[in-house]
Amino acid sequence: MIVDEIWSSNERLSRKELHRLFYNDLVALGFRAHHAKEIYVYAESMMRSAKDNGGRKPILRKLSARIDKYDYKLDLDSMTLAIKLHNSYEAKTGIIEGEV
DSSP: HHHHHHOOOSSOHHHHHHHHHHHHHHHHOHHHHHHHHHHHHHHHHHHHHHHHTTOOOOOOOOOOOOOOSSEEEEEEETTTTEEEGGGOOOEEEOOOTTOO
């Protein structure tokens, strides 16, 4: 959705315009606030690079995300790791000694 919208735009969009266009839709889909920002910023940089190099519209085949400090909680006392997912879901796991 974001790739198509940015690709069809003939002008470069500012961060403010990207936010206005995509933030509410991404949050409504269940993405956390900082994920929403990272998604549209990353998509815009890919589109700008492809357009500047005279290439075709990129096709995103493998989607990935980076984990930053807002996405996890590591508790070394209880040896647990909690990763925050979309829609307020959280995945928790115990850490086996020696595998950290």
